[in-house]
Amino acid sequence: MPFDIAAIRAQIPALASGSARFDAPGGTQAPQPVIDAVVAALTGPTANRGSVTEGEHNAERIVAGARAALGDLLGTAPGTVVFGRSATQLTYDLSRTLAKTWGPGDEVVVTRLDHDSNIRPWVQAAESAGAVVKWAGFDPATSELRPEHIAARLSARTRLVAVTAASNLTGARPDLPAIAALVHEAGALFHVDAVGYASHALVDLAAMGADTLVCSPYKFLGPHLGVLTGRAGLLESLRPDKLLPSSDQVPERFELGTLPYELLAGAHAAVDFLAHLDPDARGSRRDRLTASFAALEEHEHALGKRLADGLAELDGITVHGRPAAPTPITFFTVAGHRPADVARHLAAHGVDAPAGSFYAVHAAEDLGLGAGGGVRVGFAPYTSEEDVDRLLAALRLLDEAPAPG
Incomplete structure (x- = not known):
């Protein structure tokens, strides 16, 4: 399964900043096709959804396209895809x-x-x-x-x-x-x-x-919004609070106000981008997503092994919570260093890996960590072997860094 990391990185404008980015669990960087889709939706005419004017047609097309794309990503019917702020x-x-x-x-x-x-x-x-x-x-x-x-x-x-x-x-x-x-x-x-x-x-x-x-599409290369889906029969049975004149159809009965068409266009483009991570994938969009995620998991597994092997060679590193088959997140602390100080040290060396408990406050407590939590390293489709090597090199320099303050 091919995975052309150079081609993927070339389509992420934010990577031009030069940082090795491991902050993807908090939000990923957008590819150019996602940015272009957002711009196109904002510059083309849109209006409240309808069937008369060009703007109304464009709005309908954007919403329908986004529901179909997210339905393919989540293995669910487009009519069960609900959009919201987060x-x-x-x-x-x-x-x-x-x-x-x-x-x-x-x-x-x-x-x-x-x-x-x-x-x-x-x-x-x-x-x-x-x-x-x-x-x-x-x-x-x-x-x-x-x-x-x-x-x-x-x-x-x-x-x-x-x-x-x-x-x-x-x-x-x-x-x-x-x-x-x-x-x-x-x-x-x-x-x-x-x-x-x-x-x-x-x-x-x-x-x-x-x-x-x-x-959340912004965790998989899309813009900031949230998605809810569920069993069609269950969604039909629920009666959320809504405005009197707003649609009582599912999924619209769950969506408050006018949808952000530009963000939906970006989310649609993000799914299409994911479907082409494996350039040789063929078939329906769901088929292409299946092949592309298999390629992505293989790529991230190799990166995870590279990171784990490198951390094992360093003194003072404790990786917390070692599940058997995790998503590619590594949560660690360094003896003698506060997690926030480690994150600042890494940032000074062009490596973005934040520290904290990341709203998983009870999990951090049960792992024996306080409010300071640990340093979180997460991968995205654009993470490279060179990024991992930069992280490990910066950690090797940690004990040589001057004390904070």
Whole structure:
């Protein structure tokens, strides 16, 4: 499976700054085709969606194209693709809608592995309904959340379980199909946060067993917005708060106000870019995405081994939470150095790798780290072997750097 890293990097204008960028888990850099699509949507006539004027037609075309592209990426029908400002906003909206059906004594399960955007909305919605929140832990040694961690929290009163597809802190990937089977056997809904997963592996809503799922295109080379999808029958049954004259059709009933057409055009272009990571891929867009993500995973696996081997040669490095099959994130600390100081040192050497707990506050606590967290290194399709070597070279210089302040 070919993976032409030079050709990919040549299409990312931001890389001209010269930094080795490992901050992709917080947001990726946009390829030129994504930028061009955003510009085209802004410079061409658009209007409220309709079928009369050129602007109305353009708006309809952009929305339909984006729904089809994201449907192909997520393995779901275009008519179930909902757009919003962010995955956090969409999760809050969904939690408030579902909470209308909860009451005292009902139970909601969240995990300590998750980003807070897949915890707090559910906790707050449960509290508003008088429902009980149950917490599932994980194995701190590996950061793995196993099915038995969830099974121990399920009961006949469980209404929803929310689980990450990939930890944004350590990359750990729970066994979602196994967890989904347990959740559904208990008669509950299963919500998946795929924000940290969809940038590295191809999502398949049905195979995961998810009833609802969110992701963020800006984590996979697109612009800043959020996407929600779910089982069509479930979305049809939900009654979110909305304006009286706005459409009651799905997915429009979940979308508040006029959609940002330029961002949808960019998200569409990002999916098409991903579908061509393997230039030899053929068939439908879903087929091309399947081949391209396989090539991407092979590339990132090789980079991960290069990084792991290099870190193992350095003194004082502790990699936290070593899952068996992670997405390409490495979360580490350096003995004698605060994570924030390590991040500043790396930045001074042209390596962007931020430090913190990255909103996974409970996971950081359970890993034995405080609010300072650790240094997070994440890959993107444009990450190269040279980037990894620059990171390792900068870390070797850490003990030679002057003390901060």
